[in-house]
Amino acid sequence: MKANTEDHQFVLQKSMTEIYSDWKAENQNTKLLKSKFLKMRPKNVKLQNQRKLIQCLCEYCENVNLKITAFNNFAVRKNQQHLRIRDKYEAINMILCEKNGEQFNKITCIEGKCVNCGTENLSKRMEPLIIANEEIKWQKWDFVNVPNHKTGKEIKKRQLVTFFTPAQQLFVQLLDELQFLLYHLFVASWQQNQFRQLNNRPPEKTVVLTMDFAENFSCFSQNEIQGAHWAKDSVTIHPVIARYQCKNQECNNSMVDDIIDIISNDLQHDVHAVQKFTEVIIKFLREERGIDVEKMFILSDGCAAQYKSKVAFLDSSMSEVDNNIKSEKAFYGSRHGKNRCDGEGGVIKSKAARIIRNGGLINSAKDLYQQCLCLQKELTNPDGTCNHNRRKLIWVERSNIRHVRPNRVCKTVKGTRSLHSVRGIGAGQIQVRKLTCFCGFCTATEHAEGTSSTCENEAVVGTWRSVNLNGFQHAKQE
Incomplete structure (x- = not known):
């Protein structure tokens, strides 16, 4: 229903030509031109092409x-x-x-x-x-x-x-x-609400990373021949939305919205690729953005192959060893993991499509990366003020991703599917709870198992429970 009218909106189930034919069959003694019939369609009755295609539902x-x-x-x-x-x-x-x-x-x-x-x-x-x-x-x-x-x-x-x-x-x-x-x-709903609170005001020296794989981009060409149509190269796009406090003292701790798009020719969307992308992002934030970050909150869906599995939990426990940063992972509710990364993937692919239609060439993943660099947004605005809406494209070569890591082996954590909050506390050790809380106490204080009595939502989310990742041998780490 439109906001400015009480008329309900309807969408036709048939084309106007079919409806006109049906009407003529039922009213053979009435003469009415098709053009006149078409003009009689009420404004609140829409044509078939205005029906939305709704997919990817729970x-x-x-x-x-x-x-x-x-x-x-x-x-x-x-x-x-x-x-x-x-x-x-x-x-x-x-x-x-x-x-x-x-x-x-x-x-x-x-x-x-x-x-x-x-x-x-x-x-x-x-x-x-x-x-x-x-x-x-x-x-x-x-x-x-x-x-x-x-x-x-x-x-x-x-x-x-x-x-x-x-x-x-x-x-x-x-x-x-x-x-x-x-x-x-x-x-x-609970997880979305907690994520919204955290993104609105991340604590000092922390970064919130919302991440997800976008659907692969299929390279194509303008005036493409038939043989090329059936042999397209694909490109991995992994958008990450980073939220953190601006380091510029004149900005009064304003929030920075830093979009980091990982472009890669590696098509294996697994936990090992995610770990590499995370390492690249933390290095970028420290070296190029110059922020002092001690802890990262990673918000993602619960895909077992990518974010929510024994290897992903082990990577979280080893975060301080690998990247000198504490790690806490939180997961969207099952089947309800849509976030801003979906839209950001569309930004990249829409730009690429416009470039190709205008005669540009995108035949490979590296071409997509180079052609879309124009989407990057600088640290400062033209007037010299700090830009808090940034975008950076980062290229990750296939050969730099290790999909076999013998040093990251452990047993599955019991009840993994029901866990929505995981944080690393040491090599091979994590803490888990059934739901996420980002109240002031939970984001600013480290507390031991079972002692989170001042958490505002303990009755809902439960207390942290320590888990040893069995089967992991830290002595074998490279």
Whole structure:
């Protein structure tokens, strides 16, 4: 709905030509030119090309949305429109206690330990639909066995599958998924809120690094021949958003937004590449930006191959040995890791596409790096004042990344998937907790296991728990 109108917006399911043909078939005795018919389209009815393509959604959230949509459609068919549920958030609020002015629900409600809230309110509201127990058509993103035409074997792929299920049975499934989803969404929202607080005001002598791999850029050319179309080179783009306090005393500790885009011809997106990129970034910040940094906070998604695994945790424990800097990692909620790095990857690729359309040549990763250097932003503005919105492109050669590091071997940390905060405290030693807190105490004070009694959110995030990374032999370090 537009902000300045009460008219709802609709998008056509067919082209105007198809709609005109259907109309003529139903109104054969009425003469109306196609041009006149097209002009009669209401302004709040949009053409098909204005429908957005929405992708990369969380399957847990989307499967709940699909069930809610099925019940809403069923409610309309039964003339019970008042029973429709607006979205997953309304459904979740119906099974929780009131927030009473707080930003989040009580953790006891989220974890299902509260005796005052539950599924009764939602069950009572949906009772007229459930007692009918008619079959409901609904859809779900589920694994389906499909043939692999190259190997001849069956593989599993997620596809949208249609089911017909009695209303009562489907409602039981919805309740089960809502119980899981409320904690899932709470974690996503909590982590985002903590990251926002940290980025707004990083402590002195620290840097906040938000990082993620962008989708690889595929090199192409203007007026490209057919043979070249099927043999494109790819380029790794790894944006990092660095936030830190400006070292210029005249800036009164203003925040610097330093975008660092790693460009590489190495296409192996793994934890070893991330470690190399991190080393390069810390060296750049110290030597070229001239900042005094003693600790880094790394914010990323929970991809096991890149950021959240035993090797990544081991790298964090060895951070002071490798880079003379303390390291704390925090992870977005599962399936909710979108951040500014996605947009920054688009900036690089959009610039490259414009260069190519204007006749520029980008045939390799090094070409992309050199052609996009014009996007860099200097340390000072034209008037001589300090520029707090910076951008730097850094080239990392494939040969400089060691994808086999025998000295970084350990056993998996139990419960890795449920951990959202990890920090290194020594070679082969880390501390972990289930959620992240960046309150003043947690960002400014080192405290031992189980003693974080002054943390503002201890009841929610838990206390730090020390973990020895078994299997790691520090004596073998090179």
